[in-house]
Amino acid sequence: MAVAELSPSYQTRLLKPSQLSSLSSRLSNHRKFKLNLQCRPQTSRSTGICCSVAPNEIQAPVAVPTGEQSTKPECYGVFCLTYDLKKEETTKSWKKMITIAISGAAGTISNHLLFKLASGVVFGPDQPIALKLLGSERSFEALEGVAMELEDSLYPLLREVSIGIDPYEVFQDAEWALLIGAKPRGPGMERADLLDINGKIYAEQGKALNAVASRNVKVIVVGNPCNTNALICLKNAPNIPAKNFHALTRLDENRAKCQLALKAGVFYDKVSNMTIWGNHSTTQVPDFLNARIDGFPVKEVIKDQKWLEEEFTDIVRKRGGVLIKKWGRSSAASTAVSIVDAIKSLITPTPPGDWFSSGVYTNGNPYGIAEGLVFSMPCRSKGDGDYELVKDVIFDDYLRKRIKLSEEELLAEKRCTAHLTGEGIAVCDLPAGDTMLPGEMRVTRNAPAITDPSVRAPSLRPLTLEIFKPAEYSRQKSWFLKRDPFCLLGPEEQVTSAVATVRAGNFVGVSEQRAKQPTFTAEPQVLSAEDKQLLKTLQEEEARQKMVEEFNEKATLAEVEAK
Template structure:
């Protein structure tokens, strides 16, 4: 086994320029449970200076003592049990305080793309160190280890800590962001109501855990489907966290809509702006071509085939996920991860003047007459502080109003199905004669 000081990876990151000067200190981050599960017995060293044990066949961290005390913390993984001494870094003044990001379903397909983007600095910026808290289950714990190993091997300078675990009350401790991806996919012949019940329970439990242990201003992005109602369940179970902090991911739909409009107009997709997705992340969603713009011009003036906009375009966005499954054999994972990145970046960077983005948010106080107490995708703007405001003056014509109402009715029906999970009594589930689909269903 080679004993090595943490070496400086090849990069020009300002962190690494400073990290090579750092005195490294170590913390031991293992619960007894995971010590058995994950790692060989832990050697200890009386040294306060770190020696990082690096070998192909062992992830054994070195426990260190500082002032005679072994520092311990629950679940962490391998090299991430060795944390940098951030005090030394503070001298550079250019480093932000470490943020804790939880990801559930961390061994799944979407996470497999997302985690590496988070760790690279692409999302929160090149001066933002992060800790990743990965939530899995007994069935995925081995896979989670594999993910953690790949994160180790990627030598991301901004990634200071990776913890893995199966208990949301441990994994969500002090998190500032919670990206809730893990959910059971709907299988063939399965009713939407059954999915609501199974996944709803997951989000009720996770809401309670966030409420108990997360940072009080945690931002929560629900991806696991049906994401709007799951987000509602989650926020109802987390009364101490502002309801405004909960989002359901509809950014993938926004991105899909921009792409279709760009294709039709023969422009690159960066020319499409002001794209709203209204409503549910389902086939009732409403991609709003009335208010979207291409090169700053209303879409309806650029694309004069209005029948295509009302039918072809709208349906292509609503069912894009299903078409992708037909081709690819599984649901969108890479583009979903990209859209999660976009969704977060839209909250941590100021929205460009005149533009907006779509996200599923709590409807209380909305200016569009949409029923209160739902999570509904609407146009938003952010100052870049993690918060957002609804855009209040978007035009809604009869075409939009009718379709928005349909998506609203669907969400109201979903809400009744999960009343037992939101503290609103006994659930009554009648989703109507036509069982609506997730975008990814064929």
């Protein structure tokens, strides 16, 4: 998943078709942008976990007057020439253009999603759109590349494209906000850490939506932990109805439908009334009790109760992890498809008797679930962008017990992020055990590894460095500089960074912008002969690593001079 980073300085610009080819080269020499100065909350770059906040530091979200004038970014090039749709015979029957804002727009999920939006398969063949893409300082050049590809695709329905890193400008007048960008979980990072780091991102984006977006903007939160991120976002946007916020659980629903279809030996379009209850975590509850296959209750078609209660639920929860193991990356294309499905479910009338899953606000729910949460529940829509909760569902002890576990987890996450919602002092008492889905983890890419994970001892796992030939190291360095620093994933994964700290028992530490000498720290202990030999090997690598550092500096200088 893409990494979203808020910055105290912001940039936004609309792209001219004639300017895209030379934009990157000009930006390498200077970056002077017109800033739209306006009063806005200060952005914090702190990423530390904050689970205890003094009462006088808690700030409740402040409502922004809705009557303020909004400034629309200036349009350029072909988008201006074709903006008046009523003047053209082929476009005068089109609907009014809608504005869609996407965060994490340079990420892999967005790379699949944006072209579906622009092609018309989501909102229809007569619905022109404007795309506003939000990224970070580090992803700005990638955003330019995304916009260039969109432009080269010649989508007639795509009337405007703008990119930027300021949510207060990118979210201006947005009617749909697809919040994909979030920081993935690194090794050694607790769920509380991730809640705090991403919670700050979504608190800021909620404030921006509250200040400048359409009063009826529909918000779909994809970045994990998506349920609590959606809650934080809506709490910081008091001028926008809480009912307009959704946490994406549609991919879980799609996976559950697929598994039921496989087990029953039917195509998946025969599966309906599938609900995912609760949190987007391993506590989620795929509901086979209310689901139907070809109109019949699942339990009448699939009579293997043990498979339904154990294997089915486990397969759905772990599907993302299996995909990562097979492919080496988290699901992006299927996530993009599920976002499309979620949007279509809101703008298309739900088939009679059916429903869909979405993480929505629990206030007023008929199921007895605690209020004040974003909880995945069954919904129906009339196709107007709104929804209603389904009342004609049945429960048994098995289903209620598992829903309760997910509810308790979300209540704990809410308490842990109270300092971001203005609801009190944050206290992190998350349930024991790791309930995060594999897709929330940071994933290695297919890049040359500079460690040998097969060389390990029971108590020491050493970092074995290799001296690359100039061409090989240059290729590794080029890959390394253009991407976010990657954390070490532990003894069973390949390491794709050029620096690490080794401690007794495990890898720790993160990669940085240039390779540094690895250090070794061990707790006082009696080392085995094998461990002593490994420690000696590390010390012998010190001299060789200096050669790598010298070459690294030369390679960096050469790259800068070449640019």
